[in-house]
Each structure stands twice: as structure tokens, then as C-alpha cells.
Amino acid sequence: MYDFQYHKPATIADAVKLLAADPEARPVSGGMTLLPALKHRLNKPTSLIDLSGIAELRGVRREGDAIVIGGMTTHYEVATHPQILAAIPALARMAATIGDTQVRNRGTIGGSLANNDPAADYPAAALALRATIITDRRRIPADEFFLGMFTTALEADELVTGISFPIPEKAGYAKLRNPASRYSMTGVFVAKGPHGVGVGVNGAGPCAFRQAEMEAALSANWSVDAVANVKQSPDDLNSDIHGSAAYRANLVTVMAKRAVADAG
Amino acid sequence: MNVTLPSAVSSGGIGARVRRKEDLRFLSGRGQYTDDLVRPNQLHSWILRSPHAHARxxxxxxxxxxxxxGVVAIYTARDIEAAGLGGVPCGWQVTGKGGxxxxxxxxxxxxSGKVRHVGDPVAFIVAETRAQARDAAEAVEVGYTSLPALPDLRAATAPGAPSLHDEAPDNICFDWEIGDKAATDAAFARAHKxxxxxxTNNRLVPNAMEPRAAIGDYDPNSGEHTLFTTSQNPHVIRLLMGAFVLKVPEHKLRVVAPDVGGGFGSKIYHYAEEALVTWxxxxxxRPVRWTCERSESFLSDAHGRDHVTTAELALDSDGRFLGLRVETLANMGAYLSTFAPAVPTYLSATLLAGVYTTPAIHGQVKAVFTSTVPVDAYRGAGRPETTYLLERLVDVAxxxxxxxxxxxxxxxxxxxxxxxxxxxxxxQYDSGxxxxTLRQALEAADYAxxxxRRAEAKGRGMLRGIGVSTYLEACGIAPSKLVGQLGARAGLYEVANIRVHPTGSVTVFTGTHSHGQGHETSFAQLVAEQLGVPIDMVEIVHGDTGKIPFGMGTYGSRSLAxxxxxxxxxxxxIIAKGKKIAAHLMEASVEDIEFADGRFRxxxxxxxxxxxxxxxxAYVPHDYPIEELEPGLExxxxxxxxxxxxxxGCHICEVEIDPETGGVEVVKFTACDDVGRVINPMIVEGQIQGGVAQGIGQALIENTVYDGEGQLLTASFNDYAMPRAATVPDFTVLTSTTLCTHNPLGVKGCGEVGAIGSPPAVMNAVVxxxxxxxxxxxxxxxxxxKIWSIIHGGGDALPQAAE
Structure with a gap:
């Protein structure tokens, strides 16, 4: 990696100040995407703002009918937290399938959402559960947060501080892993929540998206059969050596069925 | 035939499941690998590699x-040529049709002049730190004129394809044949069917756990060069690098291969980086070190397999094989790696009979240069390719x-x-x-x-299949005279120097090399058994040309055999000399001395x-036949x-396919292999399990893909799929023994059988x-x-690069 300055602020305000002062600075949470990119010299930030020293970014709490998870909460913590296990067990199960043990102990929910890798798991859950992304300056509904491949509504110096998930009546998740990277080839998160039915899809397209036809079908009839006949169009889906667009389109339906079965 | 095991099983001799002596240091992080070695005043290096598949x-x-x-030196082809260094040599010369x-x-x-694959080394940058060398590499300006890529066999053999090398205008390295064409044609003429x-045998990247590394050192006082390197055969590297590249005689060149973390063939070969750091x-x-990065290794280490084959089998009406015709295109990559020409020919086509009595066989191999990383032996080396071909062909037939x-x-x-x-x-097969092995495997797999089980799986919506592979391989390489006739430029004997110390402890210096095989244990068992000493009194030393007289190294399942x-x-x-000493001490005739269980009687x-x-x-020869016998015991x-x-043996695989996703899961795998006498059953099982894991990897997920421009698409673990714990099932690994008839131990070798026998068993199960x-x-x-596309009839759903 190239040389960079290293900062470890103790407050969100200090972190934002550092980021605002230098457009080439990058925040780092778990570093599970950024550090490999640095090692491969694909990224040349002037400085890294390490968020691991900011206590405000940690913790899981219940706020009314929602679970609020701090941005620096690791996948392992999400997978094992008693409140999440009780309120949104599908989210905990999803977190338990991210990467491997090392990644789950380093990677964070805030980092994953801010990175918005098309094959990351969380964006589908955030969409399906109608989550709200909380930043240092505003609250952004998930529907307005994920804009495109590795692109979000975040401003350059804006930090994800937490995410609020309305507690659903039921939710489920299923994915097929890419045989090489083990990222999601296609994953579908389904939820029946206070704001309606949500179906979020990751891995299939350049950005996680909601599958509206499936949401309508499940709203009318929450069952595996309801989504079994909804076909996803392969147009605009990802195609690579591991999965064609047609294959991924098929997986959207298959994983939706399995996610509904998982939700019960 | 059942073999009665010798007596010493209980004491750690032949046949005992002795825990591996080396594992404590490996598992506790105390192994000493090349990259762990620190030399005083050392320099670091970085290789600038070609971003083009083919360019001037x-x-x-x-x-x-x-x-x-921090930059100390930057070397390019001009410096290498000015110094009069040779090129990287090939160790095998194949003679094709018509001599x-x-x-x-x-x-x-x-x-020099051209680059011929992405990753071809262009400049060698030496600096005080690795980061400085890498920084400087980015500042080296290379002017290229891009030339058409030859990314695969089809492109390189197409009419009018551009030439990669002037020496091979049609990109053909050799066109070779084996067997009796006329007899084979005659067999086909009378065939019932x-x-x-x-x-296509898919191209693989070996991916040993430890990436390659090399450290060169030089003593200006003695003029001695030392190379520490991740090698499976330090003496071979000394020979190839010393004699052909650096022109340094053996007595001034020491090659050390310390702990090495896996090789699978990819660390047999002499690589340019070894010569560069030494020179x-x-x-x-000053010492100069180089350590390969994982991503770099995809572009710098020899790949494996990559054959395209057409076969025809002639059968009579009873299903007896009358004749076999095989034509193979074998990818050599951009340059000839050390053993590359031998892989599709003498290590592959010579296996075309398999375990069958096919009386007439004709095999042809065209070896082809392409603008890809060189291809050479990878676990099994030619034998997996032929085994896969035969065992799929037999199922199709x-x-x-x-x-x-x-x-x-x-x-x-x-x-x-x-x-x-x-x-x-x-x-000429000696035993089997x-x-x-088929019967034992069928029983263990509950084939009946x-x-x-298939019907039960169907009830769950799953497609279950079973596949069998009955195979043999040729290893324990190899008789020197024979391989010399076949083009090998070296002998393939092996060397052991055994030093019995005064108190009866034993140091064994072997020319083989252990990089995961457990030689420090199984060889010690062998020595403990024969000399009757406790296993902890035996030390195995390998991997240093300064200590070991000579040796050809470890590959081709040859180390034990x-x-x-x-x-x-x-x-x-040792025992013969000991008998003479014992006869003297006990005032008996030598003919009357017997040696067993560590005692001369x-x-x-x-x-x-x-x-x-x-x-x-022997070491305190006071009462000793000193007139007729030298002191010492070595x-x-x-x-x-x-x-x-x-x-x-026989491998049986059972898979379940999820028709909705096309996912294939190996749900059961049974291997019954005849590896000859077994020294340590635990180590044999481990070797077979590891080989089977790699075989399942090849069959189900591993594939090396170049695009039309010769760029490697599967250039990291992000796109190159490796088998993981979840990819492989619990194995049932059995052995059934017939003894090798021509070596003193009756051993055959177990390092490669897993990777050789398993891929067709998996694919027969998939089909x-x-x-x-x-x-x-x-x-x-x-x-x-691929499986989903087949099930859903959408062959066109396959993207081009994945075909």
C-alpha cells in the first residue's frame, strides 16, 4: 500500500471534521474492503480516519418498534446479539453468513452499507425491512440510500452512524454464494413489516433493489407459491463468468421462494 | 492379496499411525519458511511484469x-544479456513424429524483445525496502507495441495465427505419437461400435498455501552463492540454475529449500526469480530477497492441465475394447517450463491403457505455445488428464x-x-x-x-447420481535409462546418506523434499523399523545441497518408492558393516550373524x-577389525x-444436484486405493484426502479463464474458486494392497492418487x-x-468465457 496519514478520532464530530478538511481522506471501519484495495494499490487516500475509537458508533438498542444498530457493530455482534436474535432473527442469520469468521469479527454493518457492494448482504435487508440509515447529519430511508454500484446518497464527509430496522412480523433470507468469492451471487431478503411487505435483492444487479412484483404477490398471499411464478427480468442484471444475467434472474425467484420458506 | 504387516507397528515402525513429528512446529507457527529467514543487510526486490499477453x-x-x-539497482534484459546469463532451461526434450x-x-x-504472457518478468527492481522497490517499479516506463494475443489452444492453432516465437512459427512445440497406428486402425476396422x-481438461492454478519466495546471498570471500528457495528439489535447481543460467559450478552454489508450504508440482521448476536474486x-x-504476492502467483507460477482431447474407442459386440485412438492438444503456455513437454506425453499418453486390456492404442499429442503462463506438472501431472478421459469415455461407451x-x-x-x-x-505394469479395489469400494459405498437413496433424494427435489472410476497411475518416477531414452535430461534416481552416530542415533540425509507429505515421520518409521531403533532416535534431513550428497527431489509420488x-x-x-563388527566382537563368523529388532545375534x-x-x-575402534574395516558407520x-x-484403485462419488440452482454437492465419497505397502496409514489417508479435495475442486469449481486479449480473468481468489471445507464431504478412504514387485519396500506411492482417481468419479456422478x-x-x-444451463436447456445462457 501507499503511505497515508492515520487518524483515530474519539468522536463522530472529530471524524467528520477530519473528513471535511481533506477530500482525499477515507474513513475506515472494519476495513474488509478498503484494506485489500490498499494492499493492491488500487486506492491512494491521503489519510485514513479509523472509526474504531468512537464509542457513539457502537451498540444495539431498541427504540420503540425498531432495532437501532450502531454503524461500527460487527457482523459477529449482529449475528449473536440477543435483542436482534429476538426481534429480527433473519437479520442475525444473514449476518452469520457474511464472509468468514475473520471477516465477521472485523467487518461492520455501517461499513457494508456505506460501501454498497452489489454482492454485499446487508443492502437487501435494509431495503426489505424499510430501514433508515442514520448519519451524522440526517436520516435517509433505505429506498433513497442505495444509488448504484458502490454508490450511495452519502456525501463525501458524511458518516453512517447507525441503522434503524423496523421490527417485522416475519422475515427470511436465502442466497447462493459465488463459488469463488463466497459473496452473494444472488440473495433475497423478504420481510412482512409495519410498513408492508419488502423484498430486497442483492448480488443480481449492479445495486441491491426491491422486487416490486414479488412484494405485491406476497402482500396478497404470503406464501412460497406466491413468488414461485414471479419471473425476474434478466435485463440490466450482472453477468460474469460465474453467473449469466439469465441465471441470476432465475436465482431471484429461487432465493425468494427459499427466503419466504425461511421466514415461515 | 493381503499383506502381513511387520512386527514394529506398536513401536512406531512400518504400519503404525505415528503422529507427524513436524506438525508441532507447523501448527504452533514455528516453521521456518523461506520468507521467515532474515539475512543481515538484506535488500528487497519487486518484479515488474508485463501487463500485455503479447507485445513488442x-x-x-x-x-x-x-x-x-532506496532504489539500489534495476535490471532489465540488457543487463542479463551483458552478463552472459543463460535462459531458463527445459529439463525434457520430446522427439516428435519423424524424429x-x-x-x-x-x-x-x-x-527480451517481446513479452509473451501477462506476468512475463520485464524488470527486476532492488531496493532497501519492498515498498520502495514496488514504488520504483511503477516509475519504470516500458514502451510496448501490442501484438495479437494467443490466449488458448484454438487461437494458437488457427490457420494464419501469429507466431509467439520465431523458433515455432506455427506455435507447435512438437507433434508426437505413441503406439501402433496400423494395429489400431485394424482394430477399428473390425469394431462392432x-x-x-x-x-477439455480444465486449466488449474496450483495455489500452494505458501507463495513462492527466494533469497540470494553471496560470500565474496569464498565466492559461494547461496539460494534459499521454496523448492521441491533443491539439487535440481542447483543443476539447472548453476549450469544453464548463472554458469556457477556446484561447489560454489548452495541451494536450501527449508520448510515449504505445499508445492503440488508448482515448486518443482526453476523459476527466473531464483536466478535473479542469486545473481x-x-x-x-548484499542478500536480495523476493516474495511472491498471492495475486502475483496467479501470473508467475506454472499452471496445470489444459488439454483438449478427442478420443475414439472401438468395441466388439460384447463390450470388449479393441482399440483406442486419442488426439490431444496440450497447452505449454508461453515458454517451456522444466517438465512441461513430458506431461502430456510420457506422463499421460503412456497411461492410455488404464486398467484395461485394450490391445491396440494410438495416441497423438500436439504441444502448443500460447500467450499464457507456462503450464507444467500439477498434482498428478498428465495422469489425471488421461484418467479423466478414459473413465468418462468408458461411462459414455x-x-x-x-x-x-x-x-x-x-x-x-x-x-x-x-x-x-x-x-x-x-x-509394463508389475502388480494390481x-x-x-472395485469390490471393496462398492461395498463401502453401499453401491447396491x-x-x-436416489429415490429418497428425488422426494426432496434433488437429483442424486453415483459415479465410479477405476484407474491406475504410473509414479515412483523413474528408471533413469528409460527416461533418458524418452528425452529426460536428468536421471531420476534418489539418494540417501545415513549417518549412524556413536550412541546409535541416526541422521538420514535424503535427496527428496517434504513440503507437506510428512517425510520426517514416515521416513523415520521406515528407518526405525529396519535398524530397530526408537523413532525418536531418527532425524530426517532434507532440502540443503550443502548437507545432502545429491537428490532429485519430490514429485511424481516418488519420495518413498x-x-x-x-x-x-x-x-x-549399514547392517552389513555392523555384522562384520559384531562378528569380530563376538568372535563369530560374519555368515552366522543375524540382525533383527535392533540386535546383532x-x-x-x-x-x-x-x-x-x-x-x-565403529566410532571407538579399540576392539575392532581395523585392518579390514574402516571405522565409522555412515x-x-x-x-x-x-x-x-x-x-x-476405485473411487466412487455420490452427488446431489439442486435443479433450481444447478448447485452440485458431493454427499459421499469412497476411495479404495492400492498404494502398495503402507508405512503410516494416517499419513496415507491424509494424502489421499488432500488429493481427492483437489480432484473435487477440479471437477466442480476450479477453472482458469483467459479473455480474448490474454488477460487472466481468474487472477485472484475472488474469481478462481478453490475447494473449501464445505466443498468436500466426509471421505471414506480405504486401502487394498498388492505389493510393488520391484522395489525393496513394496511401496507404490500415494501422493497423487487422490487427484488422479477422483475427477472422473465426480463427473460420472454428475452425468x-x-x-x-x-x-x-x-x-x-x-x-x-453450467448445470443450471444444461437442466434448463439454455446452453446460450452460458457466457462465452465460461464455456
């Missing part, structure tokens, strides 16, 4: 890079003949009473019992119960001397094998699982995308 080098400007902080020797283009240490089959260290009078897959095999098996069996393709046999021969000499009496008493006498043996060894879909063949790897 117009200019290299290093001025800006040289001015960067035409292979085209052997120069393989410069640093690319001819089954035709085409297949640069002498130029700069059974189906087209309307015969049972087991029956067609049994009808064609070489029978136990036919050994030694001379095949029509050069090899293919029905025995399969249809019930050849290296172990050398130890037996050396120990025979006068036959028929209760007089005896312990092994340690004799060794002490012997060396060079063992040249009389034949290859022929392990074989069987799809039996309701009219599928004749599925190419490896059977990825979810």
Missing part, C-alpha cells in the same frame, strides 16, 4: 525509477452399448494373473488387483443401495550385541528404480444425476451456472 518491447526507461528513494525434436525457444530470465468423445546478490554483495457401467469395466480389466502386463503404450528405497539400500550397507546362540554397541565400536546409496510404480435430462457429457468444472 520498444523501450525501457529506468532513469526516473533509479532516482527514487523431429521439439521447438525449444529461449526463455529469458527477463523478457466406435464411441467418440471430446473433452543480483553477487552483483550487489457403457451407455452407448447399453451396458452396465461396472460390467463394461470388469469385462475389460487386466486380471491379477496377467501381471506383469505389457501395455501397447510402453509401460482392480477387481479387489444407491437407487433407494525411490527415496525410501535408497534408504533401505543404505541401511542394508550369533545365530543359534544367546550371544548378541545391541545396535548402539556396534555403532559405538553409508550412502543411490537407488535407481527398475520401473515405474503403479498405484490404482448420472442428470440421467433424466438426456445428458451425455458435462465438461469440468460442473459449476452451478
Amino acid at each position: 518491447i520498444n523501450s525501457i526507461d529506468t532513469a526516473a525509477a533509479m532516482a527514487m528513494p 523431429k525434436v521439439m521447438a525449444e525457444p529461449a526463455h529469458p530470465v527477463l523478457a 466406435v464411441v467418440r468423445f471430446e473433452t 543480483a546478490a553477487a552483483q550487489l554483495k 457403457a451407455r452407448e452399448m447399453g451396458m452396465d457401467r461396472l460390467e463394461i469395466r470388469r469385462r475389460n480389466f487386466i486380471q491379477p494373473d496377467q501381471f506383469p502386463y505389457q501395455t501397447p503404450v510402453a509401460l 488387483d482392480y477387481e479387489a 443401495g444407491f437407487e433407494a 525411490v527415496g525410501g528405497s535408497a534408504m533401505v539400500r543404505a541401511m542394508d550397507k 550369533v545365530a543359534g546362540t544367546d550371544r548378541s550385541k545391541a545396535f548402539a554397541e556396534i555403532s559405538m565400536a 553409508e550412502t546409496a543411490f537407488y535407481d528404480p527398475k520401473n515405474f510404480t503403479y498405484p490404482g 448420472d444425476a442428470l440421467r433424466d435430462y438426456g445428458v451425455r457429457h458435462v465438461e469440468m468444472p460442473a459449476t452451478p451456472l
